[in-house]
Amino acid sequence: MADGGLAVAADLPVKIPAYVSPAAATRNWTGFYISGSLGYGWGAENNILLFTDPTVTVPGAVPSNHSYDLNGFIGGGGVGYNYQFNDVILGLEADFSYAHFAGSDSSGGAFAPIGPPWGALLTSPFSYSETAALDWLGTVRGRIGFTPVNDLLIYATGGFAFGRAKATTLLTFPLVSFIGAASGTKTGWTAGGGAEYALGERWSAKVEYLYYDLGSLLVDDAAAPKVPLTPTFETWVDFPLHGSIVRVGLNYKLD
DSSP states (O other): OHHHHHHHHHHSOOOOOOOOOGGGSOOOOOEEEEEEEEEEEEOEEEEEEEEEOTTSOOTTOOOEEEEEEOBEEEEEEEEEEEEEETTEEEEEEEEEEEEEEEEEEEEEEEOOOOOTTTHHHHTSEEEEEEEEEEEEEEEEEEEEEEOSSTTEEEEEEEEEEEEEEEEEEEEEOSSEEEEEEEEEEEEEEEEEEEEEEEOSSSEEEEEEEEEEEEEEEEEEEEEEESSOOOSOOEEEEEEEEEEEEEEEEEEEEOO
16 A cells, blocks of 8 residues: 555656746846947037137138038946836946047138238138047936836936047148147037847946037137237137947946
8 A cells, every 4th residue: 555655656747847047037227337338429520710800890701611520439438327117227327438539621722802901911822720639528327218128228318428629720821820729628418328238147238329519619819920910810710519429338237
């Protein structure tokens, strides 16, 4: 009888827990993370070179339009924090990147007479060149997103942006030159969005688009005459600083 009981027990089916792949589990996005990214930025530099004499009425001044691309590579890192409410993720991220956005333009020719005392000088053939660049860019942004499927985060982002810009201008006539340069840290705003996909428990990959606007950088310079001349004559150019960035990156979740 005992042997029969053992035989019946041996014939009962044994249930084995189903295997669940860690990659198939839904990602918990809450926590701190660090990130690294690499991308490309582009924008259009459009400005006007103006000649003005603050002491003499200059008919119509003399404008010269300049338009060229301001683009290059960008790369850096950042830190952030996410908090998840069901399928909604709120976050805050700060990043800092080295940028090499640069562009230049040049032209030459002759201006029509503008009247005394500069008419004789400014009807001569001239050459002009300018350069603009953005050396680095940082942002502090909020993020809001949702997870339409397991491990995929779609988000919008926006906030504060800051960066260091520089620009130069050089205008030369036979008897007078106008040489200008300016640089400084500019502030503004940024907005965009992206997608992030979990690669396991801690790693995730992302692609992101940002538009940035840092206002403008003014280059204002006085004449550097080769002979003594009066009154003082000035040129100025206001360089707009805005453009777009697309970058890819990796995030590592710390907790």
